[in-house]
Amino acid sequence: MVKEKIYNPRKEKALKIIKNTVIYIIMIFFAVIMLFPFYWSIITAIRPWEEVLQVPVSFIPHGFSFQSFKNFFSLMDNFGSALGYTILITIVGMFTNLFFGGLAGYTFARLQFRGRKIIFRIMLMSLMLPTIVTILPQYYIIAKMGLVGNWLAVVLPGAVGVYGIFFMRQFFYGVPAALGEAARIDGAGEFRIFWQIYFPQVTSGLITLGIITFNSYWNSYLWPSMVLLTGDVKMLSLLLGDFQQLYGALPDSVGSVMAGAIIIMLPSLIIFAFLQKYFLNTVTFAGVKE
């Protein structure tokens, strides 16, 4: 006997509610996993030391103390200088990538010249290149320039990244070519067409690339640990790595290590919090066009 499917609005609605509830439960479960480590580092950093090592573990802090933060700063004598250099390196690297990457991306997207395709293809291929192959010779080149121990050494190898050029090119394709043609007929110079007409049209791309390069410089670790191995210039990531190596094993400094982790994560998190809407939509868009 064939079972007749009868449309029953009440039943359909109930099924939909059950289905959505299940999806929500799964999503909340994953959200807890994704965010819990942050919660745990924060409460570990702000609870008194005795509480950190207390068993059984309590998931809610009972006391509150700045002890861990104070201890962190008292043990880090050159925190200020490292913070300053990290900001300098990150900002300079971000702007060279946005400007020169934008300029090259625009040129590949909108200007005609011989070798355009082949040059771009060679650059694109290098995105698949593992960085480890080039990193030691890069050190050699930096050393020959006399820049070991200099903050510029951290900025230079990635100052005009291929990824940024590729990324910006996608956005310039989205701006109508007619815009530039009109300005060209009016006699505007090529650089002015780029700077005054096209550049302001791709702000969402610039913001997104800005966030990506900010994070990649701010969080870089292996390369700075090579070129800043000697000398007084340090980055926060290096300082924290050393701090953890020195004190991480002591049960007492768990809170201080967490305090350090929070401090180094904070700028990225704040920037993301403000610009996430921009960022996630743009990254999705750039992915579609790949």
Add this chain to the structure above:
Amino acid sequence: MFEKIKNRERRKLTKMQRNQERLAYLFILPALVFFSVFVLAPIVMALYFSLCSFSQRNITLIEWAGFKNYVDIFTAPGLKSFRESLWHVLYYAVMYVPMVVVMSLLFAVLINQKIRGAKAFRIMYYIPSITSGVAVSFIFQFLFSAADYGLMNVVIGWFGGKPLNWLGTEGLAMFCIALVNVWGGIGGNMIIYLAALQGVPPDQVEAARVDGANKRQIFVHITLPQIAQATFFVVMMSLIGSFQLYDQVKIMTGGGSGTNTPVFQIYMMAFDPGSSKSGMANAMAVVLFAVIMIVTSLNNFLQNKINAKYE
């Protein structure tokens, strides 16, 4: 008379084009210079250096060594660690890549649901991806602590398990690092998958539904083949990343308990005050590159085969 104007017009145009071309080269010049100095030249240099003997700390003294470095990194006494490190990253990749691919796709499917609040979940799932590898390693080192207050031990205690020395046990330590990087790697790959999912033509899904396909069939036979390009990209990038594992290892285990990776070895070889054998470090980098090329080509080959099956 008319011809003349036309000719002049043409010449003017080509002159303008030539001018544009000159400027175009000027505009990409900075990019070209940086690309040549920091990407192209280093590739050639890596190959050359791998055949030389020198110290990273004293780069002026470079001597030709032939293939000695390549032989040494595999056979020199006390250097079986490089061979081991290659096995370690392979073990890591076998755990990490499938996990990150499946989880990223699952997360993308979830946030692609038409339900309220999906965007908020997208933000929450992405947050781990923007944070510093060093900071994340600190936090997870604490979570995986072997002590009683280590949270993973608390959790397995709830289920009656005995406390484990997570980061101090061979095999287990690398698994923990893989978990940490899956946690941190989902966000970016999820976005790539989300973009791919949004690009699946809805009429194809609708047509399959009308033909009586169930949800699972639609996912396997329509969605998965449609997003094959994204899968290929995610797998390849994850593979390339896997073989270059360093930050988390350096912080969480210091290379102990079977977590020693090739990049860790290369760094030690080149920069450890006691060692400074940069020729060998470069040879290791070239070997690692070759391994990555082989693995990614294999992936390429397999994906092409799978794609061909669906077409």
